[in-house]
Amino acid sequence: MEKSSKVRTNMIGGRQVDAISVDMDxxxxxxxxxxxxxxKGNDILGATALPLYGAFVSEEKHHLFGEISEKKILEIGCGSGQSLRYLGERQASVLWGTDLSENQIEKTQQLLTSCGLSAILICSPMEEECGIPKDYFDIVYSIYAIGWTTDLEGTFLQIASYLKKDGVFIFSWSHPIHKCVAAEENRLIFKKCYFDESWFSVTLGESKLALSDRKLSTYVNALAKAGFVIEQFIEESDDDLMQLQNDDFANKAKMLPVTFVIKARKL
Incomplete structure (x- = not known):
């Protein structure tokens, strides 16, 4: 990893952090x-899981999944398993999950077993072939995980291959405008260029992570190249959820989107 001299501000969750632009393979x-x-991932960033898509956006309001009984479902970035449990308890017929972290896979297995549920779990980067069946799933989804991919177009092509024709892909991530803007002295100030999609490194305590902030158009164009059509795009924050969290982050969410969710269908 070769670090450049460029230091910038990024938003991680509701926090403003210093980031270093880096050249990473x-x-x-x-x-x-x-x-x-x-x-330390869960300790530092927590876990975002259904029924929440992220800050101030919920499945219970938007009903993007619809009726899931008898559906075959795959989660990309299953974390510690709460979203798979949510769907399993709603009678999904088949559950699969993938995650980059062996520790997260173990947590998911433990949680589902304790709830009397089962899933096929695979530890693998989402960009890579890992034995997931093709043309098999009714729904593929990802809750605050898709942004970790190193190859967005390749990942969307992989996801399209897993889905049946007319299958649904639902994913959420931190809104790129939120990642550029910080709240300072009751004002919102741009701290980063929206068009900057370079990879950056952040040190949180003793841990490091690497991310890239992509433009909304990058997600939309990658979906189109993979053969998806967008059915719903959500970026509004839920007033009821914001009222439950009366702090600077909630106040910021009243002014601009902090989470976005896309529901797309495979043509």
Missing amino acids: KGSIHETNGLFWNT
């Missing part, structure tokens, strides 16, 4: 982020 990114989630 795919292997280094996987190693850095795999170690992060194997050790």
Whole structure:
């Protein structure tokens, strides 16, 4: 990993942090982020899981999944398993999950077993072939995980291959405008260029992570190249959820989107 001299501000969750733009290869990114989630990831960033898509956006309001009984479902970036449990308890017929972190896979297995549920779980980067069946799933989804990919177009092509024709892909991530803007003295100030998609490294305590902030158009164009059509795009924050969290982050969410969710269908 070769660090440049460019230091910038980024938003991680509701926090403003210093980031360093870096030149990283795919292997280094996987190693850095795999170690992060194997050790302190959940302690530092927490876990975002259904029914929440992220800050102030919920499945209980938007109903993007619809009726899931008898559906075959795959999660990309299953974390510690709460979203798979949520769908399993709603009678999904088949559950699969993938994650970069062995520790997260173990947590998912433990949680589902304790709830009397089962899933096929695979530890693998989402960009790589890992034995997931093709043209098999009714729904593929990802809750605050898709942004960790090192190859967005390749990942969307992989996901399209897993889905049946007319299958649904639902994913959420931190809104790129939120990642550029910080709240300072009751004002919102741009701290980073929206068009900057370079990889950056952040040190949180004793842990490091690597990310890239992509433009909304980058996600939309990658979906189109993979043969998806967008059915719903959500970026509004839920007033009821914001009222439950009366702090600077909630106040910021009243002014601009902090989470986005896309529901797309395979043509």
